[in-house]
Structures are given as structure tokens and as C-alpha cells.
Amino acid sequence: MAIEMDTSLPSIRFLQQYVKEHTPIELQTTTGDRLVGRLAWQDPIYFCIRDDGGHQYLVNRQLVVYVKPVDAPGEG
Template sequence: METQNLDTSLPGVRLLQNWVRQRTPLRIRFPGGEQLEGCLDWQDPEFLALRPASAQQPVLIRRSALETIQPLE
């Protein structure tokens, strides 16, 4: 499996990393209408790790599976 690096020159990558640092509460929506809320723990080229408020472990979300990400604040 080939490893890809995040392109930190992309504004979307920088914004997500800012939300990780600030522990910004987010809502992630999926094409079928399902949504999850929580804070991002980390991102890599393929996944986002979203930790719901009451969870001890993050949920891994494949970037290609999501529709929108928006801050709740």
C-alpha cells in the first residue's frame, strides 16, 4: 500500500488541522442523510478520526464516504 502525505498547502487540510488543534465541535454528514457529531482527533490522507462527546475511542471515517463537515460553533 502506497503512503500519501497530506498536502498542507491545501486550504481544506489546513482548516481541518485548525479544527483538530482547537477541538472544534463538528457535524459530519453522509450522502444517505446520516450524521455524526464530535471533535476531530486527527486526519490522514484517507481517514478522519472523529470522537463523539461521550466516546472513549474515535470513529474512523473514510474521506471519500462523507458529504459535508461543518463546525457547530
């Protein structure tokens, strides 16, 4: 059974803008890990974060405390 992405939810549409605009973000998890990079994609279960070194991290949505935009290096 496939899990569908509910694009009617404001949070899904908002985060999709981060993907589309390649917005640098900071993501904090319930385990205390902090990832900084760009949101490459999202699905109903995971976020994929890509850091400046090209490494990709899959983070379970249920473990996310917050996602916020950050200034890109050299900006702001």
C-alpha cells in the same frame, strides 16, 4: 508506498484548525449518517471523530459530504 498529506491545500489546513482548537463539528456521509463530535485527527484516507461519550469513529474521506462547526452543548 505512503500517501502524503498535502498541507498546501486550504481544506487540509482549515480542518487542522478544528483539530487544534477541539472545535465541535457535524460530519455528514454519503450514506446519510451524521456524526457529531470533535475531529481527533485526519490523514489522507480517514477522519477520526470522537463523540462526547469517548467513542471514536473512522470515516473514509471519500464518503464525506460536509463538515461544519456546531455549537458545543451549553454554548450559543
